[in-house]
Amino acid sequence: MDLPLPDPEAEPLAPFWLAAQERRLCLPQCRACGRVDWYPKGTCRGCGSQDIAWTRFSGAATLFSWAEVRRALDPRLAPLVPYISAIVTLAEDGHSRIVTRLVDVDPMSLTAGLPLAVRFLDLGYPLRDTALLAPLFTCPDP
Amino acid sequence: MRRGQNNFINRSMSAPRIITPGPAELADISGQVAIVGVGESVMSGPSGRDPKKMAFLAINNALADAGFSSADVDGIMVADGLPEQITPDDFRDRYGLEQALWFSGEGGGLARIATAPLAAWQAMRSGEASVVVSVLGIDWASQSRAGTGGPAEYHREHAIKANAEAPFGFLPQPVYFAHIARRHMLDFGTTGAQLGALAVACRRHATGHPGAVLRDKPLSLDKYLAREPFIDPLRTDDCCLISDGAAALVMVSADRARDFPKRAAIVEGVGYGGAEEGTMFAQEPAFTSTPMRFAAPGAFAMAGIAPGEVDVLSLYDPFTVTALMMIEDMGFCAKGEGGPFVEGDRLHFDGGGIPLNTHGGMLSHAYTLGASHIVELVRQLRGEAANQVEGAGIAIHGGYSGSDAACLVLRRGD
Ligand SMILES: [Zn+2]
Numbered sequence: 030m031d032l033p034l035p036d037p038e039a040e041p042l043a044p045f046w047l048a049a050q051e052r053r054l055c056l057p058q059c060r061a062c063g064r065v066d067w068y069p070k071g072t073c074r075g076c077g078s079q080d081i082a083w084t085r086f087s088g089a090a091t092l093f094s095w096a097e098v099r100r101a102l103d104p105r106l107a108p109l110v111p112y113i114s115a116i117v118t119l120a121e122d123g124h125s126r127i128v129t130r131l132v133d134v135d136p137m138s139l140t141a142g143l144p145l146a147v148r149f150l151d152l153g154y155p156l157r158d159t160a161l162l163a164p165l166f167t168c169p170d171p
Numbered sequence: 172m173r174r175g176q177n178n179f180i181n182r183s184m185s186a187p188r189i190i191t192p193g194p195a196e197l198a199d200i201s202g203q204v205a206i207v208g209v210g211e212s213v214m215s216g217p218s219g220r221d222p223k224k225m226a227f228l229a230i231n232n233a234l235a236d237a238g239f240s241s242a243d244v245d246g247i248m249v250a251d252g253l254p255e256q257i258t259p260d261d262f263r264d265r266y267g268l269e270q271a272l273w274f275s276g277e278g279g280g281l282a283r284i285a286t287a288p289l290a291a292w293q294a295m296r297s298g299e300a301s302v303v304v305s306v307l308g309i310d311w312a313s314q315s316r317a318g319t320g321g322p323a324e325y326h327r328e329h330a331i332k333a334n335a336e337a338p339f340g341f342l343p344q345p346v347y348f349a350h351i352a353r354r355h356m357l358d359f360g361t362t363g364a365q366l367g368a369l370a371v372a373c374r375r376h377a378t379g380h381p382g383a384v385l386r387d388k389p390l391s392l393d394k395y396l397a398r399e400p401f402i403d404p405l406r407t408d409d410c411c412l413i414s415d416g417a418a419a420l421v422m423v424s425a426d427r428a429r430d431f432p433k434r435a436a437i438v439e440g441v442g443y444g445g446a447e448e449g450t451m452f453a454q455e456p457a458f459t460s461t462p463m464r465f466a467a468p469g470a471f472a473m474a475g476i477a478p479g480e481v482d483v484l485s486l487y488d489p490f491t492v493t494a495l496m497m498i499e500d501m502g503f504c505a506k507g508e509g510g511p512f513v514e515g516d517r518l519h520f521d522g523g524g525i526p527l528n529t530h531g532g533m534l535s536h537a538y539t540l541g542a543s544h545i546v547e548l549v550r551q552l553r554g555e556a557a558n559q560v561e562g563a564g565i566a567i568h569g570g571y572s573g574s575d576a577a578c579l580v581l582r583r584g585d
Contacts, residue, residue, distance in 0.1 A: 033327075033337040042334045068331050068451060094357070094458070096349030097403035098340060103323065106340050114340045116350055116453050128341045128453050136403075141357040152338055163338065 032153055033105045034161060041069040044083045046161075052149040054164050058084040058122070065125040075124070088147030089120035090127070090166060097136050108157050117145055117166055132165045144169055190445035190575050194465035197289055197441055201473050204288040204295070205428035205435040205584060208237025208421035209546040212308070214384050214537035217316040218415045222255040225417035226308030227265050233419040238432045239302060241266035246300025248287055250307055250540065251276025254320060257306060278305035280540030281487070285466075285570035285577035288438040291422045301423065307542040308417035315413050322413065322538075329450070336453065344489060345410050347452040349402040352492040355459045356404060359507035361495070363404055365514055367395040369491040369527070370408040370534060372518035377531030379520075380557040384412055385535040409491040411533035418542035420549070428584045435584035436549045436566070440474030442466040442578040449574040459507075461493065462576040463500035463569050470567075470578035471502070478502045482563040483551045484525050485544035487571035488532040497569045498527075501578070520558040529558045541570050545579070552583040 037046035048055035057066040060082055064075035072079055095115040101107045113131040118124075131145070132154055146169035153159040210232025212225040234241060241262075249256035256279065259272040273294045278287035287305045294300040314320035323343035326332055336342060355361045374390035377383035390408060400406050428435035444465020448454040457464070471477065478501060488494040495509040503525060504512040517524030530536045530547035537543055548566040550556040556563075568579040 033333065033342070035334040035338045039330070039334055042331070046334070068335060068454060094350040094354040096346055096353060096405070097400075098346060098349075099399075099403065100401045101340070102345060102402075103327070103337075103342050105337075106342065109340050112340050114346055114350070124456075126453050128336045128339050130339045141354075165339075 031105060032108060032157060032159055033103070034152065034159060037161065048085070049149060049162050049164055052162065054086045054088045054147050055083050056086055057081050063122060065119065065122045067125060067127065086119050086121055088164070089169070090117040090145045090147070091120070092139060092141060092143040092145055093118045093126060095131065095139055109153065113139075115166065129164060129166050131167060133167045146170070190449065192445045192447045194469055195443040195445070197286070197443060197469060197473070199473055200289055200292045200441060201439050201475070202437060203425050204292050204422055204438040205425040206288075206420050206438070206545070206549050206581070207423055207428065207431040207433070207435045208233040208239065209549045210234070210236050210419050211382060211543060211546055212417040214382055214414055214416035214539070214543075215312065216384065216412075216414065217312040218310070219313055220310060220415050222308035222310040222415075222417065223257050223261060225310070225415065226257050226306045226419070229308065229417035229419035230304055230306055233304065233421050236433065237421045239421060242268055242270065243302050244272070244304050245270060246273040246275070246291065246294055246303035248275045248278025248290065248303060248305040250279025250281050250283065253279065253307070253309070255310070256308065273300035273303070279307040280542045280570075281572040282443070282570040282575045282577040284541045284545060285568050285579035286441050286443050288422055288579070289441050295424050303422045304419055305422065305542075306417065306419040307539055309539060310415045311538065312413045312415045326450070331451065341453065345402050345405055348490040348492055349405045351452065351459060351496075352404050352409075352490070355492060355496070358459060359510060361510035363400070363406070364392060364396060365510035366409055366491040366495065367392050368513045368515065369488075369494050369518065370395055372513075372516070373488065373528050373532045373534040375519055376529045376558050377535035380530050380536060383531040383536040384414060385531065405490065411489045412535070412538045414538040416537045416539050416543075418539045418546050420542075420545055434553045436552045436581040437584050438579065439476070439582045440470040440472070440578070440580035442468065442470030442473070443575065445575045446573070452573065459496060461496050461500050461571060462574075463497045463571065463578065466576045466578040467501040467569070470580050474580035474582075476565060476580065481525060481565050481567050483529060483548060483560050483566040484527050484569075485529075485532070485548055485567070486527060486569040487541045487544070488528060488534050491534065493571065494527065494532070497571065497576070501567070501569060520560050526560045529556060529560060541568070544568050548581055552581060
């Protein structure tokens with residue numbers, strides 16, 4: 030079974046996936062207060078401003094929560110097993126929560142607030158080739 | 172009225188549900204509505220049974236329980252948005268009747284079963300209905316096995332989830348709640364053994380309940396811990412069943428409460444609240460809370476009771492951690508103290524604490540989305556439950572759907 034692929038051209042998330050193909054992490058951000066508008070609402074969750082623009086982020090993040098999936102309940106995800114599903118918080122906005130996957134990390138080493146860095150890898154890394162780049166996260170280079 | 176004509180529907184069955192974050196202001200219906208009949212179908216795993224047929228079996232049992240015939244019914248409530256729920260035409264066809272039927276999608280199960288008495292009361296007050304049946308029939312065990320539907324379907328087909336979550340493996344619900352459980356553990360020191368205490372309590376109750384799907388599958392804490400997490404930190408015993416089954420209840424105005432063969436359960440309070448981010452759990456600011464924190468205070472205030480006065484508790488329990496969070500959000504203990512609060516046998520029907528899901532809940536009885544929880548509370552208040560809590564006088568249900576939660580306070584009738 031194939032992995033559940035995103036539609037990189039589907040609004041409102043198309044800029045996220047199109048940027049990822051160029052190895053850039055882009056998210057909508059409030060120009061008034063800096064809060065990430067994720068998932069896109071068009072009205073800032075922090076200040077109510079509607080002055081929101083797609084913005085490039087550094088990819089520096091910390092670990093908010095994670096789950097080690099050893100058995101996939103959705104058969105499309107079985108090719109990834111075992112994998113570490115994660116929610117990370119971007120360095121630029123302490124409220125932000127980005128769903129991603131952790132790669133090349135030891136599950137036993139994970140802690141709340143662990144520093145992470147984005148890596149643009151195939152969405153199916155390391156087990157499948159999907160020809161689509163995705164922002165996955167790992168420990169930053171020392 | 173002729174069949175299919177002018178069925179009153181209090182909200183379009185196809186309109187998307189609008190959920191406002193925070194607590195809702197609800198009319199005070201304390202002492203106004205009575206539940207006078209309850210019934211269920213057989214509960215099972217994949218069975219190939221038709222959900223509407225199961226629903227009518229539950230209705231038959233609930234009507235018999237109340238001493239009503241199908242001709243007495245003039246109102247029907249289901250959970251709109253769920254597939255294969257009965258319609259007024261189904262009801263008339265099934266019983267060969269022609270009566271007008273008030274029809275509402277604000278019942279059945281999920282969060283809104285807890286506020287169904289409010290919608291029923293509004294129909295009673297306006298004269299649109301006097302005998303209201305709420306029913307939920309579901310064949311998600313069969314659908315899941317066949318790959319044709321089930322509880323993950325909504326999440327699979329959600330456009331944002333499909334583009335921002337599923338590609339990373341954040342799907343379906345057990346993955347969401349594993350993240351929530353992890354964060355509850357990180358923030359408050361909650362342990363796997365404490366989640367296990369919830370699973371063990373529900374299983375103990377199921378083993379004492381002849382209708383529970385897992386009645387023959389006892390679970391000790393040691394056995395729970397011996398099974399490795401499959402979506403770490405969740406074990407399979409932290410996740411609810413997927414079932415085929417149905418449950419129904421019959422509501423009337425409370426001034427008729429004494430006219431029935433069995434003791435009525437009187438509705439004393441209802442409350443409702445919405446989440447900030449709907450079903451987008453990853454984005455919910457109160458990550459380790461549920462909207463029960465908005466729903467419960469209103470229900471308790473309407474009933475004029477405090478958590479300490481509750482004799483029996485039932486909670487929508489898709490996962491152990493969901494019930495744990497709702498125990499905190501209802502105020503039985505402070506946020507973060509749920510782990511120590513549920514340890515040992517404090518949730519058992521005879522443990523001297525606060526008995527939880529004394530039929531086994533969705534974890535061990537059946538996944539009827541909370542409908543069987545209400546059936547169980549009514550039986551507890553009558554004194555006829557399989558795992559009877561001695562002297563049960565006040566019973567509380569917490570309903571939940573992820574994006575909203577609702578709370579119902581029931582009192583033993585005279
Ligand atoms: Zn802002």
